[in-house]
Amino acid sequence: MGLRFSANLGFLWADRPLPDAIRAAKAAGFDAVELHWPYETPAxxxxAALDETGLPCLGLNTLRGETNGLSAIPGQTREARAAIDRGIAYAREIGAGALHVMAGFAEGPQAEAAFRENLAYACEAAPDLTILIEPLNRYDAPGYFLTTTGQAVVLIDALERENLKLMFDCYHVQIMEGDLTRRFGEVRRAVGHVQFAGVPDRGPPDAGEIAFDRLLPALDWDGPLGAEYKPGEDTDVTLGWMSAFR
Structure with a gap:
């Protein structure tokens, strides 16, 4: 089977109402969609747009608030779990498969304890969903709690929840760790989704320092690969990479 791609509608066709963005993804030939924070659009x-197009929704994020997430913020347990509950409910209403639980800007042992407790809560509250955690690079998200795949895998191993997985975003991992092919192989057992974008500007994936046309087929991943890049212009104009990569 050739490569399959998911359109991240947090960036692609972000100028359109979400149902129309889903239809645009279908028309462009994507195999799935994924969302950032869809909560202002009725589920x-x-x-209805997912059913109309037949596209699966791979997942969405918990609300980020003013701290880029809440689940690693000490003293914010009630707020963090309210965001988790809202994300779970929305995911179930639209039939999404995963929820990315955002950690937030925090550091230290108390932050780690809070994140572990809230992730355990999410995993137990939604055994039917994959709970994802995603390292973000320190340049785009300075102060974010989770920054490397190694840190994420330690958390995943410690919590021992079958539905807790790593979001391997090639853009963030390249900036923080590099050596993407080898690093992916080292953490493959923990991976629950893969995303990509051009480095270093997070633009279309057919520009920048990574040869995604060679990297993506080399990864041991048969699910849809999430295109989470900033188009910088009309999304449709930037999609030449999709047929080229396939």
């Missing part, structure tokens, strides 16, 4: 409208 039944999103579900």
């Amino acid at each position: 039944d409208e999103v579900k």
Whole structure:
């Protein structure tokens, strides 16, 4: 089977109402979609567009608030779990498969304890969903709690929850760790989703320092690969990479 791609509608067709963005992804030839923070759009409208197009929704994020997430913020347990509950409910309403639990800007042992407790809560509250955690690079998200795949895998191993997985975003991992092919192989057992974008500007993936046309087929991953890049212009104009990569 050739490569399959998911359109991240947090960036692609972000100028359109979410149901129309889903339809645009279908028309462009994507195999799935994924969302950032869809909560302002009624779930039944999103579900109707998904049903109409036949595209699966791979996942969405918990609310980020003012701290880029809440689940690693000490003293914010109630707020963090409210965001988790809201994300779980929305995911179930639209039939999404995963929820990315955002950690937030925090550091230290108390932050780690809070994150572990809230991730355990999410995993137990939604055994039907994959709970994802994603390292973000320190340049785009200075102060974010989770920054490397190694840190994420330690958390995943410690919590021992079957539905807790790593979001391997090639863009963030390249900036923080590099050596993407080898690093992916080292953490493959923990990976729950893969995303990509051009480095260093997070633009279209057919520009920048990574040869995604060679990297992506080399990864041991048969799920849809998430295109999470900033188009910088009309999304449709930037999609030449998709047929070229396939």
